[in-house]
Amino acid sequence: MPHTPQQGRETGFDVIVVGNGALGSSAAVELARRGASVALIGRAHRPYAASTAAGAMLGCFGEVTTALLDNAYGQAKFELDLLAKDVWPQWLESISGGVSDGRDLLTATGTTVLLNSVGTGSIDTDNFNAIRATLEKHDEPYETVDPADLDWLDPDPNSRPLQALHIPGEHAVDSGRLLHRLERTARDLGVTVVDGHASSVISDGDQVRGVVLENGESLTAGQVLLAGGVGTQDMVDSVPGLGDCIPRLVAGYGVSALVTTEDGTQPQSVIRTPNRAFACGLHIVPRSAGQVYVGATNIISPRPLADPVMRDILFLLECSHRQIRRNLWTSTVVRVNVGNRPISLDGFPLLGETPLDGLWMMTGTYRDGLFLSPVLAKEFARRLLGEEPELNLEPFAPERAPLQGVSRESVVDTTVEHTLATGYEQHWRVPTDWQEFLDVGLKPIYAEWAKELDADFTPQPDLLAAARLEPQLVTWLRTYYDNCRARFGRPGETSPAAGDLVDSAAEFLTAARVPAPRADALALAAHALPGYSPETGAATPVPTEGAERFWSLVARRADREPLEYLLGRARLFDLELEVGAGVFVPQPRTEALVTEALARCDTPRPRVVDLCTGSGAVALAVGALRPDAVVTGVDHSADALRWAKQNGDKLRSRVKAEVDFVEGDIADPELLAALDGGVDLVTAVPPNFPDRLQVVPETSVYQPATAIRSGWDGLDAMRAVAATAARLLRKEGVLAVEHHDALTDAVIEIVREAGFDSVTSHTDQNGHPRFVIARRAAA
Template sequence: MSTLPDQGQKAGYDVIVVGNGALGSSTAVELARRGASVCLVGRPHRPFAASTAAGAMLGCFGEVTTGLLDNTYGQAKFTLDLRAKDVWPQWLESISGGLSDGQDILTAKGTTVLLNSVGTGPIDSGNYEAIRATLDKHDEPWETVDPADVDWLDPDPNSRPLQALHIPGEHAVDSGRLLLRLTDTARALGVDLVDGQALSVVDEDGRARGVVLEDGRTLSAGQVLLAGGVGTQTLVDSVPGLGDCIPRLVSGVGISALVTLQDGTQPESVIRTPNRAFACGLHVVPRGAGRVYVGATNIVSPHPLADPVMGDLLFLLECAHRQTRRNLWSSTVSAVNVGNRPISLDGFPLLGESPLDGLWLMTGTYRDGLFLSPLLAKEFASRMLEGKGEQDLDAFAPERAPLQGLSRDAVVEATTEHTLATGYEQGWTVPTGWQEYFDVTLKPVWAQWADELDPDFTPQPDVLAAARTEPEIAKWLRTYYENSRAKFAAPHPAAPDTVRRHVERAAELLTAVRVPTGRADALELAAYVLEEPSAEATPDAALDAAMTEAQTGMFWALVGRRAEREPLEYLTGRAPFFDLRLDVGPGARVPQRRSETLVAEALAWCTAEQPRVVDLFTASGALAVAVAARRPGARVTGVDDAAALTWARRNARTAGAGDAVAFVEGKAGDPELLADLAGGVQLITAVVPSVPDRVQIAPELSAHQPRAAVRGGWDGLDAVRATAAAAARLLADDGVLAIEHDDALADQVIAVVREAGFDAVASRTDEHGHPRFLIARRSAA
């Protein structure tokens, strides 16, 4: 660790700070306060800097996302933000030269976060809830506000806010005035301000001894701090081999605009949305009477940009007037600024001493550089001058193996969500069906791209997306990953995903392909693979355990078949019915739990103690076996085709029905069917195929289950007519007919049954209130 005094130091400064943005200027000030001789190198106009274009919001809670706090490194970064929040009041006063307490450069009182109708649920709603939960966790004051009561806010009705919360402790400063005060303070403390650009680091015998400027001058020092944002990369590259295992810096290009309102108004607080669509969320920051700063954009670029991209500028201005205040449309754009946020290839800051003795890095802070500047200035001054610090920066040491904040699956999922969110935020007008198609097809694209980049490491979502279209970024990632493997070895293989994680991924896939019960089905398939009796009976411990390789292969094979809409019951080979566990498979209609209501109603109407029962369209034998079990002494005959009866006979044997249940191959419309029972049957049950041929139905029914067990002809009543005719022939006086039918045909089914000679007819509803069942009694002759 380098500390002062350095006995081998040549004539020059104690410390050279390269970069005169918020981070570099703040650190130069703090070093000088502690007695060091400091040189601050940078052009006065700060080309390619992030600070000059920043909204300068002094907040950490408004930046919270679900992804940030889902991993150790994100939590460590947020801890720094929390501590930086408390440093600002004293810091502003300390750089105000005794003229004020520093509050005069605050431009906003608090922050109002909007959840509006522009974003997407997983991102906007998720991040909004994450902000609220984090505020509560850290006891930060906040309040829910009615969006209609937010002063100055007047969005387009199509972009109206749905919810809002106000954080009174998160303010904003004027970044231009902040930088000016830092410069004045540095000058007053004796910091040597050098107008120039550093091109290379002087390396003498494995130690940094200064920098070489573009005009050829060499500045010497005992230590060098590189705090020049994305421009730091040039200096790292100037030392052969130094950057091999330091995540390279790319630029997060952001465009902001200063707008002068025609009506002379401005909000009192910052108004912003949660972070979204690979960017920082729309934010409006007051900048004086009748002036506001607006920002929202982020483009990951291999190199910094000086001029705005037309598409991003149009997008920014469109978002601003539609989502915050409509009369911004008629206001004046006074200035457009371009900032280049430093993003490391693994997405986390580079903070600490490099492998080259005496060379320090303070960059890669992405959107947090200005906000973190007072805290990091104090921390680095302590480390560089005293050899110790207070903050835990170990994870962010510049030379490191890639920090993997999220799993590959999570990165792919987030990349897909943010890609789609970009379209929604820009108001795309694609057909609704295409939106689902995009969701299903994009995820495999990003997953394949991540696999192509590297088998072990995965960059954060915005870098993954950028690397797809920026070959330089892809090349840099591959090189960094290879270098890291050579120096630090390959990462330990990730622990096998838990059953719960597999279920979550499967649920997402099934939901994306329109399986209506995606999560429940994924749980049931997992239970089947684990050899548990059902999803409900699967203990949490089993869900939290890892899946074996064999189980994983079996599970995903089943999920793939379910995604093709093969019935869940065909995949597991089982279906619950009352307390029975029925075997089912191709060739038999899948029994539904709602049919339990039909059995209960039928037995309530049929009072015979030892009834003769016929179950037409018996399929798996569910109703036949259930009736026999619930009315001891009943003799039941199930009727269906040969394929269905294979399953029905198996279920009768499994249930131990014995002679109480028998099966006959036949069709309900056959006038000779069960001729020997004519006039002697007390109860007929039938789940009749009654879906009209012209009606579209779920693929589980239309593509996989027997057509004859589902369709009822053009009007859906063919099987109903056959059943009514068979009942009229087979039932004894006061015999009961119980039919389950398509709920859209309730009145037509009643008419058919009455026409067949039944007077006492009642309709019953299922658990959803749909008229699904008909119960009729045959009158005595």
């Protein structure tokens, strides 16, 4: 039903602009310049507005984050930002009424971005690097700065910056003076400025007719532009059904402060950090002499707030003196500002005409409304007055299905990452290893919460986190999602990109303390995703069954199951060996033992025995490198011998020597008795860890204990190997045995006592003493 006022007078205009912040005031100016009769509605003191509390930084590069540019919608928004950065000089001059060129509104010369040690590397460092990479991509001038050379910077030593870069083309304006100048320009152009509040929209069928003020007065117009930030939502709600599929606007409540410095100084440029956990970065903006603006916090709230929360004031001021300049501690706080940024339920701006003819919406999101105001003002003036549009705003049309820029999995990962980062930003003290526990614990919680919230759609990370604490947000999100499903149908399933899966898996494995998380994630991807390679397949969509197979392996690796078990193979030299439960995983370090042992054994057609053969890796490597050899592998484990024989059969074409495997106990004095005194080379990789020694889970939990541990001192098997080798070897025969690096001296003594001489110790590829080579004494 159309809303028709029952009282008050009517006044007609071409366009009514609701909202007198930077966006609404700029649009009113641009419309009036083009000859339209315009009413600009908003309370003079602008309660709840974002513009009045803004730092008013005129830059887009300093706002770059990895999350902004990792999806098509964020990139489209950044393209608008790029247009805006070039418009501001002319725009400031155009609203200065000939009294100046507009530069008197500027309060800062350039922006300096700091990377300090306060946040987390996965957010602060990555965003800092993203800023630099984007500057370079767009050929925007910048310079790397030594933080020690920044005169005004004097942070607490615990928060000192690690790196800095200066962007000379990104300035700041005084938001209060900017709004005053916009209003004066609007009045000079004939705009009717209404100090009041619009309470509802007047419509006639499918056509807008005007608005009703809170005092009952009606203003009529053929076009109405809602540019009132988060307050726009009340106007949408006044038209039944209009907002069903328009993502609702909620408040990004934040505080900033105006501070008079104790020593009367201020920086020349904006000083800021990259954007941080669920919020903008800390920033200091010079204002009038001796004063600086300190901003800003950001908390999702279902409704705008007018008064600052103590928590946010304390946090903001604490950050400013610790991270930027210590003597801000003794400065005076002139004013605390409260602002409410408009945040839509899908995290992107609302730009365009609504389903109600003549009713338009124009919002910023998070931090860019003021910055985009000249560009959007010009574009909307063209559209409202029937001119040809110049910008593609179609992705951000108000009525739409939720814009899902990234996968649900990526949203969950980001939510967890930023949740933990808020703690580090506030200097929480937790035990060193707790972050991994928290990370691993939070991911399934948020994943389950996202699934519970909706089966198809996932909100932005900050909204996902906030919705767990705000039941009203849950209701709004579910209602919007249900309406969109009914209107647009269920969204098509978006397959995650292989590269995104690998990135997420690497983070997950890092949290699980896997030693080489990224390398393992890449190996599992190559194994589970046919055709994947990191060089060419990062953007390849992965079907559901492939993703499930991959994540099943990642979960097992996070439980520290050996990578080789998951892949089903290990390598020694160029031999691919099958391995799995029940057998020791051969290690690359053993290649050095095999190479050195064969170099010492120059007998033609050597007879070789490999004790503790396990998977048969050493026996088969010897057989591949010495085709004239005759090799016998021995192990007491029937499970291990099954793997060894399986590998022997598989590698028959590669291993030309005669190789067989037998079951036996290396301590048995009758083992291979027929070969006594006739063997040229004995190799062994026996169990060599002391029972009491703490060993990584990949070894201690999953691989057979009898292949790992060997008594209290770790030398039980070594004694048996030395005794059996002394019996089997001919005089001058060679023994090559691997050992634990901490037991070198004890192993040398055992080998000597067993009847060997020429005993030498050798290191592996990492320089650790790892194996001993000895000759059977001639006497």
